[in-house]
Amino acid sequence: MMSDRNNPFRIAQQQFDMAADILGLPDSLRAVLRVPQRELTVNFPVKMDGGGTRMFTGYRVQHNLGRGPVKGGIRYHPSVDIDEVRALAMWMTWKCALVNIPYGGAKGGVIVDPKQLSLGELERLTRRFATEISILLGPERDIPAPDMGTNAQMMAWIMDTISMHRGYTVPAVITGKPINIGGSLGRVEATGRGVMLMVREVARRLGRRIDGLRVVVQGFGNVGSTAAFLLDQIGCTVVGVSDATGGYYRPAGLDIPAMRTFTDRHSFRMLEGYNDPGVERISGTALLELDCDVLIPAAIENQITEQNADRIRASVIVEGANGPTTPDADRILAERGVMIVPDILANAGGVIVSYFEWVQGLQEFFWDEYDINEKLERIIVGAFNQVWQMATERRLTLRTAAYLLAVQRVADANQTRGVYP
């Protein structure tokens, strides 16, 4: 049972309050931005392979529509709950504003362990969930994407379901689709690529050499494995990685391409069974406390808390996951001089390329991968530079600076539009 202290929505509200206090936002506007604008809970049956049906519960939350249609992933995980989805939706609002793409924030989720379902059951669940939340979706309204436990195939089923309802193909209703139905080149790697760029930029600012920089990555899914792979390619030494089955450590550096090949070939991309005599198996908790330069949490929320913040040995944390660090841990780490590149900046690569995918779908005009990676780099490094400059000038943490920039943009848009009616 999660303590109220670690409730992601409470944490998201606390982070917003901190920014609202510093910005001096009027109470009326603060009241609007502190809560989601719309929340939909759906309970729905799915036909199971055994013959019967099983009930599932899912959510779609739209936090703020002030800056445009809303954008945010869909998560399949047994621990999904409404407060987690609310927090993730609010973080999406700030993330889109920080990198200045014309979206508000949303998020969705289904309480399910996708590993326990057959492919057919997953397809029926995905199509029914898409139908249940379809009253909110549309290219000009709400555009989902993948998150933990979902992938490009599920995005294809959602796109197909909405298209069947409409009677024509609607590619821009969802992003993170396979390339052969209007997905964008570079989308699968985009979040991990953004994380790699943030490691590179922070190292540059701190005067550290990339070559041999020792990196630890928690989570070896889409974000973690791509970040590890790209960091390995630019010369970092990835000494530790983990997934839900445990940690893998080699001080001289892991063979990340081999580990990626292994997970590509195994069900649900798990590292369990990966065997290399030079690699030590460690616990997931020990992994976070390894001696390294950069720690990249790229799994789930609340991994760095007041319980372990004192024992983190990295000097830089780059948040690939959403909400991996609690506010208590944030304070302890700031006092210890550990620099954190916050989630709303560090993992924004995914939504930036999702934005490109949406634009390409609307225009029916597709760009090459060079163009996409170059534009991604320009946007995310530009946002990093703005955050770095504000943090340096005003002696703030990178998280506080990122929140001030993002919340101000959202507040301005809401104020300019006014209150209806």
Ligand code: NAD
């Ligand atoms: P994923 O499902 O592809 O991978 C998740 C990984 O985390 C898996 O390797 C899983 O085994 C591991 N994991 C789960 N619980 C763990 C634990 N307790 N300890 C260690 N590892 C654990 O998911 P993803 O898309 O890579 O997302 C990871 C994080 O990044 C999430 O917080 C997500 O919200 C965030 N994120 C994802 C994207 C994206 O484009 N996919 C974009 C922005 C942010």
